[in-house]
Amino acid sequence: MQRKISALSVHIILLAYTALALFPIVLTLVNSVKARKAIFGAPLALPTPSTFSLIGYQKVFSDSAVMGYYVNSLTVTVVTVAAVLLIGAMAAWGLSEYRFRGNTLLKLFFAIGIMVPIRLGSVEILKMMTHLDLNNTLTALILVYTAQGLPLSIFILSEFIEQIPRDLREAARCDGLSEYSIFFWIILPLLRPAMATVAVFSMIPVWNDLWFPLILAPSGGKQTITLGIQQFIGQYIIDWNSVLAALSTAIIPVLILYMLFSRQLIRGLTSGAVK
């Protein structure tokens, strides 16, 4: 009996916290499809046929730039994650497989980037991008985000590579495969599960970042969706339909991705990959 009561109280606490965690998100999504009157009249009510309205979404998507912002975010995120995975895996392999002078030092050099935020170098990054004529380009963002994502990627992938049995590579070497073939044909495919974790870890901060888009690509149609939404809401702050719809358009893709990848992400976090 006592056990039952305590199990019930645990569920009550967890349910209450879950409600607190989801409330602002649900509230935003629900009210984004209601008419203005209903948003203010009954904010907690679900939309009914009489209060249902997509006017906010119409306004968001009639601002033709918004679709462009999505494409920008998608491009930056996909290219960054691909680069972080490929050159991160190559470096992880190089650092953990080959012994050479300065190997440990080089590992340490990369490890610094896990803890020290790249934002602190923004003054010089902006100067450099201006020099390279890369202001208001997606290339600037991709370069910075790749540099930002590499340290953690190398760290996680190195740990994983060290778990791959040595016999596998030795056998391949005996068969006369070159080091390049061993990496691309044997190691890289084996790294897939770890790469999924790295992909999720490097994707989220890139998609969500406001700082670098604000500094490196704030205009010229090269805004990412996060910055685009921020600017859009700044313009329409009194138009609640548009604000709620804009927020929802930014929330929905992330929610879908999270539902698809939450298992990988949480497994990555709980397996100690980020310790």
Next chain:
Amino acid sequence: MSDAVISNDFSGSKASGLSGTSRGAYLRLLVFFIGPAAAVYTLFSVYPLIATILYSTATTDETGATHFVGFGNFITLLTDATWSAPFWNALRNNFIFFAIHMCVQNPIGVGLAALLSLPRLRLRSTYRTLIFMPTMLSVVIIGFSWQLILNPLWGITSGFLKALGLGFLFGPWLGQEGTALATLSLISVWQFVGIPMILIYAALLAIPQELSDAATVDGLNQFQVFFHVKLPLVMPTIGLVSVLTFVNNFNAFDLIYTVKGALAGPNFASDIMGTLFYRTFFGNQLQVGNPTMGATIATMMFLVILAGLLIYLFAVQRRMQRYSF
């Protein structure tokens, strides 16, 4: 095969069964694999950071030429009242921001992790996934959503408090000097509580069941087992979470900028290092942008973060190792 010899010898590629590879080929191999990552990381992360720190010793005159001033900018920042007042204000606010995270985020994270790690709990992964969800969303979205919820115009928060009979507590929290920073800190806690929760949860799961069984046999109840057996064992993880929070807090910017703008109002009550850095570097309605002073503030942020990391590495982690297995 002696590792000691091989690790100090370039041609000692025998360690990897690379006998027969020439020194040149071995070098090409290393450059091929490590080169791209080293180049991108050095050029766009390490170099800008070092250059920024060096740039904090320069000043520009009207012609745009730069001069070396040594620690001049730092002296200005710390002693000239027009600079030092905002600087100390932002630093103090940032420590308050961090303190609220430590005092609220960690206990809630520990509590949720403790509940989630209870044996035979149903719907465990559903709770975990849902509670972690806000952490995934952009700070911009979170900031705006909470701004709407706390907006007196919409009346959601005041309605709730009235329903609980606490209506008198409500105020425009984000707009008042006395409450803006605490409110923003709590929004940030609400968003990021998932990180301590997940990391501590993982650490709790890693504790062997025999330990708590033994403690139970010795007559400890569930609470005692948690506080006397499990909590000390997850202290290293709490230490790690704290240092992650420290670095993130002293690097924070997005939330304050989204909700309060670059001026971090009201009257700079919510100004932290990140917003001060942005304002100084880019300029705003009140001042023109000043890259060298921006670099100086960035360097101060770097020093604060470095100090936090060193305290963690030398003091906290060393003491905690005594507890680990």
